Amino acid sequence: MSIRIPGRRSRHIAATLLLGAAFSLNAAALTEEAPYFSYRYDPWDTAVETAQSYLPDRVIVGENLGCGTLSLPTDLAVTSDGRIWILDAGNNRVLVLEEDMALETELTPVDSQGERISLQEPAGLFVSEKFEQILIADKKAGVLVFDLSLRLIRTLGQPDSRILPEDFLFSPVNAVVDSSGIIYVISANCYQGALLYDEEGQFLGFYGSERVTLTLQTLFNQFWKNILTENQAARMRRSVPAEFVNFCLGDGDFIYTIRRGNDVQSGQVKKLNAQGTNILPEKVFGDIGVTLQLADITVDSDGFITILDSGSGRLLQYDEEGNLLYAFGGKGSQKGLAMDPVAVQALGEKLLLLDNQTGQLIVFQPTDFAKNIRDATLLCADGKYQEAMEPWQSVLRQDSSYALANRGLGKAYEGMEQYETAAAYYRKSYERELYSEAFSEYRNAQLQEHFGLFMAGLALLVAIPIGILLYRRRHRKSLYDQRIGRFQYPLYCMFHPFAGFADLKERRQDSLPAAGVILLLLAVVSILQQQLTGFAFSETRPNSFHLLYTLVSSLGVFFAFVVCNWSITTIMDGKGTLREITNYSAYALLPYILGTVVIILLSNLLTTEEAMFLRMAQWIVYAWTGISLLTALKEVHMYSLGRTIWTAVLTVLGMVIILIVCAICYTILSQLAEFVGSVITELRMR
Amino acid sequence: MKKRRMHWKRNAALLLAFLLAGGAAGLFTQAEEPSALSIPPIGEAMPTVSGYQPAAENGRLSLAVDTAEGRILVTDGSVDWTSTPAGYDEDPLARGGTKIAMESLLQVEYADRLGNVSTVNGQAASVNQGGLSCQKIEDGVLLIFRFPKEGFTIPVEITLEGDALDVSVQLDGVEETNESYQLTSISLLPYFGAAPTDADGYLFVPDGSGALIEWKKADATATDYRQYVYGREPTTTKMQIDALEETAYLPVFGLKNGETAMLGVITEGAGRAAVNASVNGKKCSYSNVFAQFLYRDSEMVTITQKNQTVRVLEQTPPDAERFSVRYLFLQGEEANYVGMAHRYSEWLMRDQPEKQAGGTMPLYMELPGGVMTQQSFLGFPVDRVTALTTYKDVETITARLREMGVKEMTIHYRWWNKDGDGAAIPTDVQPEGQLGGRAAFRRTLSALQDAGIPLYLDFNFTDLVKDRWGFRRTADSAASVRKNPSLQFSYTLQDHQAITTESYTLLRLTGIRKAADKVIAAAEDEAFTGFAPVTLGQKLYSDFSGKSVRRDTADREWAAVLESLQQAKGKLLLSAACGYALPYADVVTDTPLYTSGYSIETAGVPFYQIALHEYVDMSTPSLNQMSEPRRGLLQALETGIGIKFQFLYRLSEEALNAGDVSLLGSLFDDWVEEAIALYQEAGPILLRVAGCQIVSHTLLTEEVRETVFDNGVKIYVNYGGTDYANGSVAVEAGGYAVI
Structure with a gap:
């Protein structure tokens, strides 16, 4: 077990990751019944191998027919x-x-x-x-x-016709x-x-x-x-x-x-x-x-559409709703491949x-796998989800992640009011909407079952903050009497940004360790956000976590902001030092961190229909963080509000410039490397 | 961008190499110094006389040579086999160039300084230029071909040995004296035994399970057959795949002409050989099949800045002493691909007199242990092994199969070791914690041993997926012709382009030996049946860096490692193994059942299984990975080999997301009933023919086949959609019959 280290992404994981998307040569030739693979696309548009769908049955040439080539x-x-x-x-x-x-x-x-x-x-x-x-x-x-x-x-x-050009x-x-x-x-x-x-x-x-x-x-x-x-x-x-x-x-x-x-x-x-x-x-x-060269289309009596891409020689079959069932075939001179395919029927x-x-006329015959897919698709089109279960299960036996089969089974279980199972199947097929519907049914059932518990929890959730507030109101001291501990400031600033940051500046109570802890929390939360956001709202692909990317997009952005802000405010009479800017900005991020935790929790409970609430929560968090950050900058530099906003805009511009410079450097360096490389190659070869 | 980055790395490495090498050395083509000494005569010179004159004879064969034209004639009883087909000069189809090619004993290819490859044949460029000299040696002749213009000298030794004709290029006598030209390939006896249009018969080629080219049925416009024996050199990095092809597993080819047949076995230098075949109707009215040897391998390099492709040639000539083909001649009953298969296996197993397939018919199982996946640990991503079949699961699977009446099983357990499919080169028997750890591992081994179930543990000695001390990609990879690491990629499905972001390399021979020795020592006390070094049986590769082994001799080295692995435990399992590995295999799973289906081929035949049936226990590829398991069952019955399934006991979401599709259709619970049903249906029949020799195999129709075993059992299978009936034999569509 090892935690990922940035820059040293294990070769292996990606290798297995790609196997689904690709094929390796040594395994390729051994068991294939045809000189091509059948494949489908996963929700991230990666081609994924599936069981063979159509196999060449016969190849008819003129000589066999007795009429010459x-x-x-x-x-x-x-x-x-x-x-x-x-x-x-x-x-x-x-x-x-x-x-x-x-x-x-x-x-x-x-x-x-x-x-x-x-x-x-x-x-x-x-x-x-x-x-x-x-x-x-x-x-x-x-x-x-x-x-x-x-x-x-x-x-x-x-x-x-007059419409046609001359x-x-x-x-x-x-x-x-x-x-x-x-x-x-x-x-x-x-x-x-x-x-x-x-x-x-x-x-x-x-x-x-x-x-x-x-x-x-x-x-x-x-x-x-x-x-x-x-x-x-x-x-x-x-x-x-x-x-x-x-x-x-x-x-x-x-x-x-x-x-x-x-x-x-x-x-x-x-x-x-x-x-x-x-x-x-x-x-x-x-x-x-790939560059498409679609050449022909045919539809069979069951409504399945097959298109021919003459560039790659591939045949792709779709159901009546335009879902790709499988793609197969190719170009070449082996049985089942065509040199220049022109027509499909x-x-x-x-x-x-x-x-x-x-x-040549190549006759392709569907395998049992393809037949099951076709049967089940037709049954589903008629709404006979229960009857489609058997063929779908056979399909999953040969390809456990065939999305349409998982969706079909989800529908069947939803019809049988087994929402938890249905949600699990929808999840496997990455059908977020359907998952969300099934999940909400399941959630509502759970709520009804444990209504008392739920209400009690809700009551507690409301009562505790109110209690705290009431208690504090009663024992309220004036701000100047308050002795706020050095490490209480972040939380205090979160709820009292105006007074908090001003007080912080005045008493010079900001602490780098506290800021460090907050930044660590920021990194943790942005990792958790990727990993734990509820399925209905998560766009990330499982197994594709990049620690470096996540860190750059959280901590990297933060430090770029700090550095830019510092360089701009030093020439604009800002009173904040680099250390202070770091601390204040970090403190200002606390609402974002805590808010994100709440959002992660909510995303696991809400359905896509209730996405509005989540979005609202998100906006609240952004607004809060924004206000916090502006206040922090204002106080740390002892600026007017207008000047704060102006420097903030300049800071963002500065960050954009840094980004562009990085991109240009990267391009130039890689081109230089390529040039030197090919000079060496040529020297070596000649 | 990613591709670019790859280039960048490689080029940076090149730059470093460049600096270290001090610039000049090794960068430019080093022409061989023309050798001052010509070959000392071995035998006595033969006078140049037109017409065949006897050169050697033994009880079985006689050899005659035309010293003026450089042609040979072998007489097998009443049958003549000539290097130039009779009546070739009256062929209406053949043009002048083809006729001269038909007169030639050799065809050579060479590259000029720009890398352009030209072909010349022995007749035009040597014999007609007065370049041929003949010497009489024991049991045969030595023909020395000098190509004055191109500057090559190629000695070819032709001898009789028992019932065989041996033809070899003596590599230490090969000379290249013209600095402008480098020899790239030598084809031996291109038209030996070539059959005319009106003859009945076929060419046999080693594509996959074996394929026939029946020239009366074959499409004359189809591309000629050409396949490298054991597949193309794998160290050359391929950026895209043009075609998905079967491998030529065995170094053989053959030709049947009426009641006679000839078998060619590439006995030395097979790793550098390609089998070529063409049918009449295109260039000439003869169908021929022959072996071609790469004298220098080459690699195409694209210089991106110039958008130009350059051929880079291997610098040093091969290490092998000779390139040899042994021709065997068959007559009557024997003159077909079954006879050829028997002759081939006799030769193959010549040093294994005791070798005999067991008389059992187990259910073969391939069990993948664990795959590396990204898992979430308290919300944080971690890399670790996700179990597919734990050590305990292996016991559960065998126990359940036992309960359901399966008595015999053979298990090939892969990814059982630490890091599962992402393991470094093994140097030890190292169980994986996620699969149960060492204690559970030992328990399972002893439980299986007590139950008498053979367990073969997979060891991957070739693929450098992950670095470990002493086995690192940067230092221990085999190098390609242009001395780059042997990067191996996966390819996208829709356009077959390499996915360059991830790769592995191939371990060089010294590493293989070192790892195998360590593993043998470590495995002494572990109670498993045998090693399954599957990739060693499938991937034969060179290492072009410095003085290392290349494919002309690598087959011997690989064989030596396999032999030591076999002797260590007494048993060895391989999958889809190539010819060089077969003498050391006791079990071969995933035997090839298909051909590449080239349009020139007219039928696929189970040559591989016929050749090995009495020597080695064999199985099909996993039936549950086929689109139609029932068809796989028929193929098992046709060839009398066991059936195999791939099982995994658990398939978690992580493993699913890891996305190895070869795993997705193999869940034990999904398949166990069908597996048992198929095994119980076919097992008893297969048991009757286990260890027997296949004495006859006939294609009754395109879809119906008959196999006869030496104990008299006849099995008929019908792959077609219509019932078959002929006399007493009736086979329903998609069914089989046993007599």
Whole structure:
């Protein structure tokens, strides 16, 4: 057992800490059934390994199908009868596979006369069973509408719309038909949303376009654009809505869209209803901390959304509420990896992934772990929390910290009115709101049970201070008669700041040891605050305590303040010495220290709904401390109030300057070190 | 910023080293002085004659050499094996360069002064330049290849020994006389036995459990197979991981062509070898597999200021006497991967005549003891061990399993020692207080001994996680090619980048020896079954600092340490161990069951288990760490090995927050029933085949496999989703059958 020493953070702890977030090589290859890990994100956005979710079941190549190698296939479609349609762009054909992955037919596009036609740059494929149509979005030739034998019915060309800029080039990427026959088309460079056509191919308008959110940045841009020349303005970043990259059609004619990941911070995936309104929460989709290149989206009949990041080759599956269930897959030439993944499609609970470079179709099968997650998620969505308990428990058997499972069990126990258990599960899943609710139920039950005890305690809590006050009032002496001990001053100054600090200055009774004890208390309290603040209010991550950081943010700030104040007041006729400033400032912090203790206690008793009380308490503590500190400074320097405030402001400015200087020094030093280092490296290597 | 800081530290260390070294010494490439003496002739010179002329013969094989072209022919009864495939010059696919490569006995790679690597083959750069000379030696020939332009001399000794052909590069005879070029690798017999398109057969490669490349099924466009034996040199710090791959655990490769087969065993210098394989249809109409040896290892260094990558070469040539490959030839019934596995294990266990797997089938268990966590003590954070399985818990687990009918168990207990998973290099048997302390530890040891349950204690002799006197990261780490400490990182899951804030290093050989000797002395009085120095069986590494051991000879050194550990207690347990460690292992857990799944491979086969089945007790990786434990059970049945579970007895919030995911799905109470059910289902069947030899293994379909043991037991397993029936054999989907 060892107390942490600043600067010598044990290597080991962090090593275990990171294991969850990462993997080490030697353990990696031994038991994995696939050349990738499945992972999820923890509440601090760190990727955490979980049990394998989807595993590659089969890899289908053209040779196995008996139709020759696929050449640069670009898209997939799946119809409700389980047939798989592959747009084999390089070979100018569409392959139709049966559900068991055997080749059924090979379709070649022909025009209405039956003459073979060549697709130019086909990118998107959609098959409508209801209207017996195949739609191919060709980036050059427009949206081609075929019948099921791939005979051309009509072509949807450049729409006639005044909203579109003059230089707009119609370059469709994908197209779908909803149950009423409306055709939705995504075109590259179209910021107005998807284009709508009716059954006859008449352009109807736009869908799902979003307004540019009015931010300070856009206003600022607008302002500059009015001033700048046209040329200069053109070089500025255009404030346009993020472009759709791809979309798919779900049950109930919902359109699921993805937006270019680097344009938006969140809400990369949207689920749009007929009015074009997003009904998914504005969450962050895709991997965190990497450049996203979202390429395709698919939704299965159970409403699970899967997106494909073609940059990393990762597939990420979400539930209907946009919670990430797991991420898996990757790029490479091993089984289950793709070199250049372009399209993903759900086939029941399986997933199909198309590799543009190798022409492989990879079939992923969910593991029992993923199946349990999916089952339980569906049950929870129907409110059947009790029924979901069994699959959630199986999930926890394989990954004890899977947050959605802990949340699901929390809900189940809450439904059974076992609030204490529910709160424990919510705590494991870091659901502060839900935890707080369950905790308040539990707390109220406890209160009712031990009502007498509680009231007695409350009465005592009120009675004791009142008693003390009454006693002291009766035996009150005048201030000058009072003999306050040297070490009683801190407490006295806390409750009587004006008289206290003035008296202190006059009698010169301040003590450095007392200040030292207070500063020690300050350090202790700031450590305790990190460690013991109630779960509902604590933002700190367990196991991530940094003593150095905590000390710098408490004692470091204090001493910076003292030094700055001293340097400023010495040139501004302040009467306080460095020692006095230290002592007085330390004394003034006592309300903060004692108040924080109360706040820590309260945070363990209150719920997030009652956070207001906690915040109030916090403000009281801050105000009290502020007044205390100002008074202390005023008295120690024998200033007027105005001058005190003025020097305090200057002190804060001084602290900011110190901070900046430190930062600059650090940057320069580290750059110098890097430069010297690389010179040495080069010398050594050459 | 953090990354930068790392650089800063490293560079500061470099600066110091620079100053100490007085500047110049060792900083610049020191070219080898061209040796004035050429190799003294060992045998009598052979005249240069076109066509094969006999060179050696024993009862089994005969060897003939074409001294003009530098080709060999080995005759095994009626079967000819040639270094250059017959009919290669009429191959419509092969271009001129490939044809010359097919004529060559050697292929070498070398680096120029800028670090650019070029490849030349023996035919074009040596034989055609008049660089070949042949000498007759006992049982074979010595071919000396001189590469006049590049300045290399490479003597290759080819001899017959019993049923084997030994081909070795005599390293003390290798010369580099051109200062501009440094030899980086030598490939031996690249097209030996290469099979034409129309032949029936496959290439065998040692990827994971073992993989086949059936050239008729393989994707001709796929990348060639290339894997380093025992994995890539670990001392080179990797800043990111490109692919998650299985290791090549065994130094073997093979080729089956119709009714004949050839097995290559890399007998010397395996730690510097890579196995290469390519299929017909790409460069030529032949499929070939061969070994390549790194003469000089290298490391890529990025100079950030210039954004330039430089190749840094190892300065000194290898220490081994030779790089050797032993070729064994099989015919008829034997000519398949099962036959290859038997021949390999015969060679592997040649010095272990007594070695025999036990006839029992225990339930294998891996028990993690404790992990270092940050805990709150009176509100203050402290680092200490959080127990997962205390000494007492070990007894509880075994007692409960006993009650529920499990009679045989084998325990691999790790993180049992002081500081749990954060321990320094062990020099003693030092129990951890949080797990119960020494008294409880001794009690548990004797309780298990009385109960007859083998207990193997894990000792990590390689990973410098924490400093201790005499085993410090700064002083005792193995160094990489560029003489930096061998930093080992963890990697982020989403983009596989190194997490540079935390690391450990690898302990150099002298440290390993010292620690092992101390531990052996200290463990004499402790009543446990054997050591489990698991990392020694998995990580083979060099130390490029000064005159230290490198991977060409490190396998012998590691083996010597393992042997002394085994002899100290009489038993040794390893996990997923590589070939060099296997002769000393009595139990191997976590035997590889998968391959890397490279697209060139067409099937995975349990070569590893077939080779070792009669010699070593083996188990699967933990079934409860697999996404489908039942599939793991089928794999155990297919290979006739025991099943293993990982159990921890308690999982506190601290341990959960420590976040080692490999622990999260292993709580004893969660798994005990399923574990017992699976063990009771498979145990009796597995017991019937324990210690037997696997005489045949057949892929009936892609999903259905048949294994025959030498006592006549046949086990069929069906991994597929559809039932299988063929004659008297019926195996339901996801099931198995025993006959």
